[in-house]
Amino acid sequence: MRNLAKNTLDNGGDISPLIIPSNFTNGTGLMNPSIFIDGDGILCNLRHVNYTLIHCEGKQVFGNRHGPLAYLNPENDLNLKTINFMLELNEDLSIKSYQKVDTSKCDVTPMWEFHGLEDARMVKWDNNLYITGVRRDTTPNGQGRMELSLLVDNKEYARYRIEAPSDKDSYCEKNWMPILDMPFHYVKWTNPTEIVKVDIQTLESETVILKEPIIADLQNMRGSSQVIRIGDFRVCIVHETALWKNNLQQRNARYVHRFVIWDLDWSIRHISEPFNFMDGEVEFCCGMALYKNDLLISFAFQDNAAYILKIPQSQIHSTIWS
C-alpha cells in the first residue's frame, strides 16, 4: 500500500512533527491535528487525550490482556478525556505558539465517559473561527452529535450542538467534513454524497444534496479532513475502517485513507487508491490546506503523535489523482 509520507519525502516534500511540552500533556497522546490557513497565518487545532494507544501491528506476540488494540487510561480514571490546543505555526511549520482552548464558558459536567470535543476540524465561516467535531458527553448513553464551537481569542464563546437531518434517534453522528467555501455546510457522507446545511440558530440540519452512489463497494468511506477547494474541484481525505477480532475475540482495526475529488456540482470525479501515512494501522487525518501552492495535510500516527505533511506544488496533482 502506498505510504504517503515516504512518497512525499521521495518527491521533494517534507514532514514536521507537532509537539507541545509534556508538562502540559503528561506525555500522553497528541493526535488528529487540523490545519487551517487564516489569512497569512497558519493555525492548527491539536487534540490531546489522556490515554496511550497500544496497538500490536506486527507479529501480534507482544499483546496484553486487553488485546492487540487497547486504550491505556489511568487505572483510577477510565474516562477518555479530550482537550484541544490551538497552535500558531511558523512558515516552516514549526510551532510559534500554543494555547489550550478555553472551554470554561460552555462546559457542563460530563454525563458519559468520553469527555470533550473530539476530532475537531478548523473552519472559518462568515468571518468566525470554529472548531467542529463530535461531542458525546451530554447524555447518559454517549449519544454523539456534531458540534460547532465558536472561538474568540482562543476561548470558546458559544457552542452549537447540531441535530441529525433525518434520524433524530441516531446514536452517533461524527466525522462530518466542513466545506470551507460553503458556510455551515458539511459533507455528511461521501458515497453516496450527502451534503447537509446546518442552522446554528435552530440547531437543525437538513440534507441539501443527496447523490447516487458511484462505486458500489466503496460506500463505507467516512469523513476525515475538511473539504477544500483546489481549482474547479473540491477535495478531501476520507478514511475506511476494517474491524476484526482475533482468536480470543479481541478487537483489532486498520484504517486506510483515500483522496476524494468532486466537481463543483458534487459529482465524484475521482476516488484515489487507498494509502496510509506512515505505515501505521491506526492513523487519522483531520486537516488539509493549500498554503503558498503547497498542500499541507495534518494527521496523527497511532493516536500518539501528530504531523504535518507538506506536498510540493509539483506533486499535488499526481498525489490526489493517483
Add this chain to the structure above:
Amino acid sequence: MELKILLKQYIQDPQNSAICFKLGWEYEKIGQTASAAGLYLRATEFGDDIELNYEAMLRMALCFEKQGDRWFMIKGLILRAISLLPNRPEAHNLLARTYERCKDWQEGYTASIVGKAMSKEEPNSITYLEYDGDWMFDFEKAVCGWWIGLFDESLHLFRELKDNNKLNQNYKQSVINNLSALGGNWKAPIEYKKENYHDLRYKFWKAELIEKNYSQCFQDMFVLMMTGGLFKNGTYLEIGCADPYYGNNTALLQELGWGGDSIDIDPQWEQKWAENGRKCEIANALEYEYSSVAGTIIDYLQIDCDPPSVSFEVLKKIPFHNTKFRVITFEHDHYADETKSIRDKSRKYLKSFGYELVVSNISPDDYSPYEDWWVHPDLIDHKIIEIMKDISDLPKKADKYIYNK
C-alpha cells in the same frame, strides 16, 4: 533536529525495529511518552532481536510509569520482558520495584529474592534501565520485608545498604530515612523467666531462685554466671544506665544486694530512678571523675553510650591501670557504627589491659551485633569461661547464646 532526522529514517524503513526504537527513545527523552511507547511496541512487533525487544518492553514500562497509574500494564510488560531474557537483572529489578510502589509487599519481597537469584547475566542495554547493581534487590527486599513483618531482616538489610558504597545518593538517603523512621536501634528486652532455668547455658549457684531479669540481652544473667552466682555485696559501675528497670543491667543485681554507681547524661532519668527507689547520677561520662573507683576491684563495668565513638572515649577514661573489673559489657554498636572501627579499637584496648573476650557480637536478633562481653581472667573461674566462651565473628542472638541453643 535529531528527532526529525530519525523520523525521516523511519519513514523510509518503517518496519526497521532498530529505527523504531531509536525514534521512540528520542520522543521519550523529551517526555513524549505516548509517542515513545507506540514506537517501542512497534519495535517489538517487527523485530527479531530479543535483546532489543527486551529493552523496548522495559522502556514502555518506564514510559507508563512516568505517565502514572498504569500499574497493571507496567507489570505485564516487565513480566513479558522477563520471559524473553529471564537471567538479565534489569527487568527483575523493575518488577520488584513496581510491586513495592504498588504496595504489593509479598510480591515485591518474593520478586526481589527471585530476581537476585535469577540474575546470572550482566546488564546490557542501550539505554539506562534504572538498574545500578544487585544491591537494588536488597533495597526492595528490605522495604517490602518490613511491611510483611520481617522487621529484623529488613533492618539488617537497611544497615548493610547504609554501608554499601555502591548506592547512589537518592537510595542512600532513602536508606537513612528508612532506618530513622523504622527506629531500628532499640529492641525490646528478651526476658528471662524462672521456667527458662533448665535452658541456661551455665546454671550458677542458686540460679533457680531468679524469678525474672531486666536486661535487654541477658547482661545481668551473664554477670551472675561469670561471677559464680548469687552473692551479696557485689559492685558495679554502670555508665549509660538509662531506665531504672526496663532493659537495665543492674536492677537485678541491686535486688540481689549489689551496689554501685549508675550514671547517665540524660536528666530525664534522675526523677524516674528516684521514684523507683534507685539512685542515678546525671553526668557526662566523658567528664566524670572515675578516681573514686581507683585502686579497687569492681565486679561489673557497663559502658553503653551513644554514639559508639563516645563509648570508646569513655572506655579510655576508665583507670584500668589501677582498677580491675571482673566482667565488662561494652556496647560498640557495630551494626550501626558508620566508621566500623569502634569494635576493633575497643578489643585492642581491653586486651592491652589483660581482659579476655568471652562473647563477641551479642545481638538482639540475628543481624545486629552491638556488644562484646569481657572478663578479667585473673578474677573469673576458667571453667566458667570455657563454658561461656563464644567469640566467632557471627552475630549471636542473645537468647540462643544464653540458652545454649
